[in-house]
Every structure is written in structure tokens, then in C-alpha cells.
Amino acid sequence: MSSGSTLTEILINGVSRGAVYALVALGYTMVYGVLGMINFAHGEVFMIGMFACVYAIGIFSVAWGNHVLLNLGLGLLVAMIFSAGYGYANERIAYRRLRKAHALAPLTSAIGISTFLQYFIFLTVSKQNVGFPRYYSDMLTSNHIHLGGVDITYLQIAILGLTIVIMTGLFYLIHFTRFGIALRATAQDQLMASLVGIPVDRIIAFTFILGSALAAIAGVMVSMYDNVLVFDAGYRVGLKAFTAAILGGIGNIPGAVLGAMILGLTEALTTLGFGSEWNDVSTFAVLMLVLLLRPRGLLGERVADKV
Amino acid sequence: MLTLTNVHAGYGAIEVLKSLTLEVGPTEIVALLGANGAGKSTTLLTIAGVVPVRSGAITWQGAPLAGKADAVLRQGICLCPEGRHIFPRLTVLENLISGSFLLPLKRNPAKLEEIFTYFPLLAERRKQLGGTLSGGEQQMLAIGRALMGEPKLLMLDEPSLGLAPQIVAKIFEIIKVINRKGVPILLVEQNAQQALRIAQRGYVIVTGRNQLTGTGAELLASDEVRQAYLGE
Numbered sequence: 118m119s120s121g122s123t124l125t126e127i128l129i130n131g132v133s134r135g136a137v138y139a140l141v142a143l144g145y146t147m148v149y150g151v152l153g154m155i156n157f158a159h160g161e162v163f164m165i166g167m168f169a170c171v172y173a174i175g176i177f178s179v180a181w182g183n184h185v186l187l188n189l190g191l192g193l194l195v196a197m198i199f200s201a202g203y204g205y206a207n208e209r210i211a212y213r214r215l216r217k218a219h220a221l222a223p224l225t226s227a228i229g230i231s232t233f234l235q236y237f238i239f240l241t242v243s244k245q246n247v248g249f250p251r252y253y254s255d256m257l258t259s260n261h262i263h264l265g266g267v268d269i270t271y272l273q274i275a276i277l278g279l280t281i282v283i284m285t286g287l288f289y290l291i292h293f294t295r296f297g298i299a300l301r302a303t304a305q306d307q308l309m310a311s312l313v314g315i316p317v318d319r320i321i322a323f324t325f326i327l328g329s330a331l332a333a334i335a336g337v338m339v340s341m342y343d344n345v346l347v348f349d350a351g352y353r354v355g356l357k358a359f360t361a362a363i364l365g366g367i368g369n370i371p372g373a374v375l376g377a378m379i380l381g382l383t384e385a386l387t388t389l390g391f392g393s394e395w396n397d398v399s400t401f402a403v404l405m406l407v408l409l410l411r412p413r414g415l416l417g418e419r420v421a422d423k424v
Numbered sequence: 425m426l427t428l429t430n431v432h433a434g435y436g437a438i439e440v441l442k443s444l445t446l447e448v449g450p451t452e453i454v455a456l457l458g459a460n461g462a463g464k465s466t467t468l469l470t471i472a473g474v475v476p477v478r479s480g481a482i483t484w485q486g487a488p489l490a491g492k493a494d495a496v497l498r499q500g501i502c503l504c505p506e507g508r509h510i511f512p513r514l515t516v517l518e519n520l521i522s523g524s525f526l527l528p529l530k531r532n533p534a535k536l537e538e539i540f541t542y543f544p545l546l547a548e549r550r551k552q553l554g555g556t557l558s559g560g561e562q563q564m565l566a567i568g569r570a571l572m573g574e575p576k577l578l579m580l581d582e583p584s585l586g587l588a589p590q591i592v593a594k595i596f597e598i599i600k601v602i603n604r605k606g607v608p609i610l611l612v613e614q615n616a617q618q619a620l621r622i623a624q625r626g627y628v629i630v631t632g633r634n635q636l637t638g639t640g641a642e643l644l645a646s647d648e649v650r651q652a653y654l655g656e
Contacts, residue, residue, distance in 0.1 A: 295521065295525070295529060298514065298518050298521055298522050299522070299525060301511070301513065301514055301518075302511050302514060302522050305511045305512060305513055305514070306509055306511055306512075308474070308505070308509065309505065309509035309511065310522075311474070311492075311493045311494070312472065312474070312493055312497070312502075312503055312505060312509075313497070313522050313523050313525050313569065313573065314493070314494045314497045314498070314525045314526040314573070315522070315525050316494065
């Protein structure tokens with residue numbers, strides 16, 4: 118294999134990994150953009166999405182047989198609904214009533230929810246590792262297309278394709294619809310938003326729901342990729358996605374995507390050069406370097422602009 | 425017609441309005457005057473449904489006015505708050521569109537047209553971010569945004585604050601035009617002289633209570649008002 122095609126493969130790996138981080142990072146950055154708070158229970162939406170999808174596929178295949186595309190599609194939908202429900206509950210339980218409390222109160226309650234959920238899943242369904250049903254993931258991971266000397270799996274294509282579609286849709290929603298104006302207005306001035314009749318509470322709840330549904334998609338993709346589901350997957354991916362959001366400038370949506378891509382590529386290159394066990398070292402080295410040079414993150418606004 | 429009868433309201437342990445009574449007729453400009461901390465802004469926020477009424481009654485067109493900010497807005501009462509509260513990172517056009525959030529989008533083009541005739545400058549700057557406008561331009565945008573909601577009563581809190589006299593004159597001129605087109609206005613102002621010149625009636629409040637009331641001309645001529653608010 119030529120070194121040129123190796124590099125291309127690394128790039129594809131890095132970008133698809135980055136796309137997964139981006140889907141999760143969007144949830145962190147959107148909630149921060151609207152509330153000015155970090156949602157520390159966001160990582161778990163990813164994990165819930167994984168488990169919901171696998172169990173749903175199990176039920177569907179018993180109910181009407183192994184129709185790969187139908188069951189995968191419905192499984193993904195179930196995952197998004199479960200994660201969105203969790204995101205909504207998280208907003209109502211950990212955030213809404215504490216919106217005017219000291220900033221540490223919602224943060225602590227979110228960590229509580231996150232830990233509760235991890236160990237609830239661990240004790241109920243995940244004492245043994247659960248795998249993604251092979252019959253379904255193989256179709257996407259074993260088949261590939263050959264492009265310019267490298268193999269790209271169907272799964273990688275699906276991840277990239279879905280991410281591009283979602284980003285485009287999100288950009289359109291936020292910048293070209295009245296709902297988008299309401300979302301940005303709520304982020305900038307809650308009192309004024311309510312004075313023009315924007316339902317601030319519902320906009321905030323929707324932000325949690327939307328971010329959670331996106332993270333569920335990422336969860337399903339990763340569980341097919343890794344073929345294993347663990348109760349603390351959300352914590353590990355959540356930390357990376359959170360880092361990506363900070364790297365790009367928390368609150369800034371293109372920044373979250375950029376940060377996620379940089380992180381994905383850093384990990385792919387580290388895996389090649391030093392082995393994947395060095396991934397965390399290189400990831401956080403990049404974060405610290407960027408923050409030293411540019412404390413607001415790559416695309417973040419100056420703090421003075423936010424006030 | 426809007427009426428407040430013996431209204432009490434406040435924040436937490438602090439009662440700001442202590443039995444306030446006032447009314448705004450269907451074609452009037454009514455000025456609400458008072459020193460800092462007298463409760464002028466709280467009066468407007470209470471009518472707007474942001475600060476809850478503790479006792480007393482507010483009625484609007486004969487029926488009790490109750491509920492939160494969006495319910496009040498749905499009945500056509502619109503507050504343009506102190507400090508203008510322009511959305512800094514929305515464009516001028518987006519700021520205006522935000523003002524009609526509760527109304528059908530298809531009514532916007534005609535309203536925008538009308539607002540651009542009041543404030544031609546906003547048309548020129550429609551793609552500029554709200555936060556980059558000057559104070560006077562932001563005040564025009566704030567009034568324009570309120571008009572996008574098709575108000576049946578417009579409440580303006582300190583529209584002249586921090587603006588150059590020339591700009592203030594222009595804004596007061598437009599307030600008169602809006603009123604002549606049939607929108608009653610409740611105007612809170614530091615600039616008592618300007619306010620009383622365009623107002624049919626006015627109220628002076630002191631620590632959340634009624635102190636004086638009369639026509640604009642009567643209050644302008646009153647010794648009490650001259651000493652306390654006109655610096656004479």
C-alpha cells in the first residue's frame with residue numbers, strides 16, 4: 118500500500134471520528150449558547166441512544182424478522198426518541214428550576230443525573246458487555262467502496278453523509294427560519310425574548326431535545342463501529358465532544374464542528390504515529406495549546422461581546 | 425382603555441408599587457413621571473406581566489388583564505423596555521421580525537414597509553447587526569420592533585435615555601405620529617418637559633404611590649413638577 122493511500126485512509130478515519138464528536142459537541146455548544154451553562158449530563162444521551170437502538174432492533178427482529186434497513190432505520194428513530202426524552206427530562210429536572218440558582222447548583226445536579234444513569238444502566242442491562250447485533254452492523258462495516266486506492270466502508274459513508282445533512286439542516290434552521298431567530302434571540306436576551314412573545318422555556322427545552330437527538334445518532338454509529346456497548350461510553354465520548362466544543366469556542370456552532378474535526382484528525386494521526394493509547398494525551402495537549410494561544414477557542418466570541 | 429386600581433407589586437421582600445392607580449384612554453399619550461426608584465419601570469413591567477400583581481386590579485378593554493408576558497402581548501399590549509434591549513447579534517431585519525413572533529409571517533412585508541417609512545435609516549441598515557448601531561438607531565429599532573407586534577397599547581420606557589437632543593426630538597416626533605395613527609401610548613420619561621409637551625395627561629408617582637395627576641399643560645405649569653423634575 119502506498120503512503121499516499123495510507124494518509125487518505127487516516128484522513129477518512131479522522132474525519133468520520135470527528136463527525137461523531139461533532140454530533141455530540143453540538144448539544145454542548147447549543148445548550149451553552151442558549152443558557153450560558155454546560156450540560157454535564159449530555160454525554161449519557163449518547164449511551165442511551167446506543168442501548169435503545171440495540172434493544173429496539175432485537176424486538177423488531179423478533180416481531181417481523183431481520184429486515185436490515187427497516188430495522189436499523191426504526192432503531193435509529195427509537196434511539197433519537199429515547200435520547201430526546203432523556204434530554205427533556207434533564208432540562209426539566211436538573212436545569213429549569215435551577216436556572217436562577219448559583220451556577221454550581223445545576224452543574225452538580227447534572228453530574229448527579231449523569232452518574233445515576235450510568236450506574237442504573239450498568240446494574241440493569243450492562244453488567245456483561247452488550248454487542249451490536251452483527252447481522253446488522255456487518256452489512257455496513259464489511260461492505261465498502263473502493264475510491265482512489267482506499268476502502269471506505271458503508272458505515273463511514275453513512276456517518277459522513279448523515280453529518281453533512283444534519284449540519285446543513287441545522288444551519289438552515291438557525292439562520293433562515295423564524296424559529297432560528299427565536300432561538301438566537303433567547304440566547305442573547307431572555308427578558309426581551311419573552312417580551313416579544315417568544316416562549317423561552319419551550320425554546321430552551323427544544324434545544325436540549327435537539328442536541329440529544331443528534332447525539333443519539335452518533336451513539337448508534339459508534340456502537341456499530343466499535344461493536345460493543347458499555348455503560349460509560351457516554352462519559353468518554355462526552356468528554357471528547359466537550360473538549361471539541363471548547364476547542365472551537367463554546368457556544369459557536371461551526372466552532373464545535375471545527376473542534377471536533379481537529380480532534381478526530383489528531384486522534385487518527387496519533388494512532389498511526391504512536392498507537393491509540395496515546396490518543397488522550399495528544400487530544401488534551403492540543404486543547405491546552407489552543408487555549409493558551411486563544412483562550413476563547415478557535416471561533417469563540419470575545420467575552421466582551423457576550424456581555 | 426387600560427386601568428390600574430390600587431395595584432401593589434414588587435420583587436421578593438421589596439414592595440415597589442404601593443397602591444398605584446392610573447388609566448390610559450383609547451387615543452391618549454399618558455406620561456408617567458417620577459424620581460429614580462419611584463416605580464415607573466416596575467409599573468410597566470407589572471402591566472406587561474413580567475412582575476406579578478400582589479393586590480389590586482388591572483383591566484384592559486373592560487376585562488381583567490391577567491397572565492404572563494405572552495398572554496398580555498397577545499392582547500396587544502407591548503412594552504419597549506428601558507435600555508432598548510436590542511438583540512445585539514441579530515441583524516436589524518431579524519430584530520424587527522422577532523417583534524412579530526406571535527403574528528402570521530405574511531403580514532410582515534407591509535409592516536416592514538410602514539416602519540421603514542418612519543425610520544428610513546433602518547431600511548439602509550437592515551443587514552447590519554443590532555449591536556453595531558448607535559444609541560439613537562437602537563431606540564428607533566426598539567420602537568420599530570414593538571410596532572411589528574401591531575400593538576393596541578404601546579409602553580415606552582425611557583426612550584430618550586442617553587440620546588442627543590436632536591435625536592430625542594426626532595423620536596418624540598415619531599411617537600406623536602404613531603399615536604395619531606390610533607395607538608395609545610404610556611410613556612415613562614426622565615425628560616419630563618419633553619414628555620409633558622406631547623402627553624395629553626400625566627401622572628407623577630413617588631415611592632410607588634400617586635402624587636399628582638393632570639393634563640400635560642397643568643403638570644408643566646405646576647410648581648411641584650417644575651421644582652422636582654424640570655430643575656427650576
